[in-house]
Amino acid sequence: MKSLTSYLRKIQNLIPIKSGQNLKVSILxxxxxxxxxIIFHKFPNYYLLFGFLFLMACQDTSxxxxxxxxxxxxxxxxxxxxxxxxxxxxxxxxxxxLIEEGLSLDPDxxxxxxEVGIPYxxxxxxxxxxxxxxxxxSLDPTEWIGWRGYLYLYFYRDYERAIADFxxxxxxxxxxxxxxxxxxxxxxxxxAYLKLKKYDEALLYLDMHLTxxxxxxxxxxxxxxxxxxxxxxxxxxxxxxxxREYLKIGTDNAPYSADLWYWTAKIALEQGxxxxxxxxxxKGQTQFRKGYQNQRPYVEEFFQLYQSDFDELQxxxx
Numbered sequence: 192m193k194s195l196t197s198y199l200r201k202i203q204n205l206i207p208i209k210s211g212q213n214l215k216v217s218i219l220x221x222x223x224x225x226x227x228x229i230i231f232h233k234f235p236n237y238y239l240l241f242g243f244l245f246l247m248a249c250q251d252t253s254x255x256x257x258x259x260x261x262x263x264x265x266x267x268x269x270x271x272x273x274x275x276x277x278x279x280x281x282x283x284x285x286x287x288x289l290i291e292e293g294l295s296l297d298p299d300x301x302x303x304x305x306e307v308g309i310p311y312x313x314x315x316x317x318x319x320x321x322x323x324x325x326x327x328x329s330l331d332p333t334e335w336i337g338w339r340g341y342l343y344l345y346f347y348r349d350y351e352r353a354i355a356d357f358x359x360x361x362x363x364x365x366x367x368x369x370x371x372x373x374x375x376x377x378x379x380x381x382x383a384y385l386k387l388k389k390y391d392e393a394l395l396y397l398d399m400h401l402t403x404x405x406x407x408x409x410x411x412x413x414x415x416x417x418x419x420x421x422x423x424x425x426x427x428x429x430x431x432x433x434x435r436e437y438l439k440i441g442t443d444n445a446p447y448s449a450d451l452w453y454w455t456a457k458i459a460l461e462q463g464x465x466x467x468x469x470x471x472x473x474k475g476q477t478q479f480r481k482g483y484q485n486q487r488p489y490v491e492e493f494f495q496l497y498q499s500d501f502d503e504l505q506x507x508x509x
Contacts, residue, residue: 282310
């Protein structure tokens, strides 16, 4: 320890104090020496480690910045870029920079290609979204063509293209039902047909969806929109009693749904059942105020309700 102290003093004495700059260097060296003394005193067994770290710090660091990579290293680095974009807002400059850097390393990274198109989708640039998402599908159609159908359906209300993608998904995965964005293709195809006013097809796929779901769960775990859309398909066909049957199944299993109660009230009123309509509307309004209505981020839900819908129906009650 004494030899280290005397060595630091010798170095300090070699610095002539002729300027403020040299004085600062001398002071810094003194402080650095004191720090080393404290470290060596507390950790006497780590002389070699500290010496090694000091030598490493003095080496040329240019070797640390690798410029060439193997194909496997490029794929791993691109994967790291993909993981990193989650820290940034979609479409922001940092996210775009990470995506572009990742694609420069691995142009066939499926998720990076997909991420290029998503900000365009959410901002309404349909042509740009389609261009980049098509690249994703060409790389992995089995995984992503159903997702594009979901996006066509909910973001662009392009029902024909959505159905085409759902049909293509079924042709690629014949042994099971796909759930892009955690939503059954049967269910989404039914919505598309419902909006196209093809009610028989909508009911067919809603029945298929319900049958598939009940293989692994019970009615009380079924999404309440399933019963709502079944009821609406019958309602649009003029089968009011049949629509009420499915609304009853829905409210029995999902009594919190403002939408189910609203449509129960609306159809009951059309059937001349004022008191039933009044009671159902009151229940629907209560749940609506609690926030238990169908809604989605980014876009309007199909058949979404607003307070004005409740007000108008209330005005029709005597």
